[in-house]
Amino acid sequence: MTDCTAHRRYVGRFAPSPTGPLHLGSLVAAMASYLDAKVHHGRWLVRIEDVDGDRNVAGADQHILASLERCGMAWDGDVTWQSRRTALYDAALRQLGDLVYPCGCSRREIADSQLRLGGRQAQALIYPGTCRHGLAPGKTARALRLKVPQSPHCVRAFDDRWAGHISQDLTDDVGDFVIRRADGFWAYQLAVVVDDGAQDITDIVRGADLLDSTPRQLYLQQVLGLPHPSYLHVPVVVNELGEKLSKQTGAQAFDTGAAPQQLLTQALLPAARFLGMDIAATSIADFWRQAIPAWENVLAHTCAPVR
Template structure:
């Protein structure tokens, strides 16, 4: 694929990088380098209430210290809301205002989506009830076969999701005024020319919704590779909420080797960070780049 490849790492600055986010960062970086492509960094701070002051700067400094250099200017979602507003305007015919609050949705939901979110029952699909005002903006998903999204994941294989029964009409702009992750990531990937999305398997259930938005907005569909997520002793995804510890910047080679070992790259002990990168890139190419 050479120079046409564009990948990205897109962390949320809700805390420092930990072992789980390091695996996603390394996977995305190695895939870009193995394809001789570009690797971008995007700070996904569209939900500004969750952003921890200084967290993004700490992430960027750590990545630089590990030798992971972006091929372009860092993008911040909080500075791109005009693009999300334009996308909502473009989706006007497929979108509608929703007046439901969280409790109402929970009480009337059609079940839970694979990612644990409530499946919206379509209460406001045909218009707001008398006396109700729109709180959020949702996009209408097709019923039946038209709403079936299928894609081939480079790690997990063929994936299929039926949007009407497994997602329901989902949010583009939240009741608190922030644009939703599903919209922002699609708009940004399109604007940045991302050809390949490499991220954790916890986000694989978002992919069908993102492909649907890409098609509505006339954007190209990237290829996807979802790598396994790091879990704690209780089997929970490693995160700030489950007690993940911040990465120790004083041990850069150990940090990289731990992430590479989790990804199954089978590297022998290496003496330095500078020698880690060519060995890890070659191992990644051998293991993952044949999954095209």
């Protein structure tokens, strides 16, 4: 395994949304990001992504932090909360200038436009540029969108350390995308890019459900003059129906105040097995002693090294 510290200082992060306690799926993402930072002798930060106020659950942030501590994952520096960083997002909006425009379209209107243009309703909604040159008479601004270049097409590609080469044509596959939502909350795409840049994040390890977001984030990094981190998207945990394990699909919290041995056998060891690590630990401390070299072995057989 190539030691990235020979070239740069590794800074990773785990950025959960406080929509509920950690479940097995979120623990897998936390564990992968934590282990990757440890293998590369880097820093591991924790950021609470609570910018979406309507989905936040009171006390979930503290429950998440307590669960990480009980599982033996200690972060570096202070925890940050997105809700306390809105000045950074305001500054980014000003920097984007004329690339941003108000949009008055609802999701239903976008879906109807897509159908008229020959798309299928089952596909992801692709914004057709309805408000790009100004709001139609009688329309009220709802969201703010970022212009995506039309000619030549805006293609963004990257080499994911797990999934390999990924390329997406933002012009055809996404269109101008939202950076501030109709409800007034900052969109995930803008907030995560600004925060990663402000915290000097060099390496992002997260779930594969966010793989499709990365080209948009690469484009935002470019127009904001921010560096491109390295990416590693681990497979997501699914339920018996093949759905991503989440609060919406009935995922249960793994940390209910049980004894450390139960945390080990009911959460840490299953998460390790999902990531391809064969560990037979007798305590949480013993687990991490084995997990760090085990993750390095997973990387050596599955992933490209950090450059």
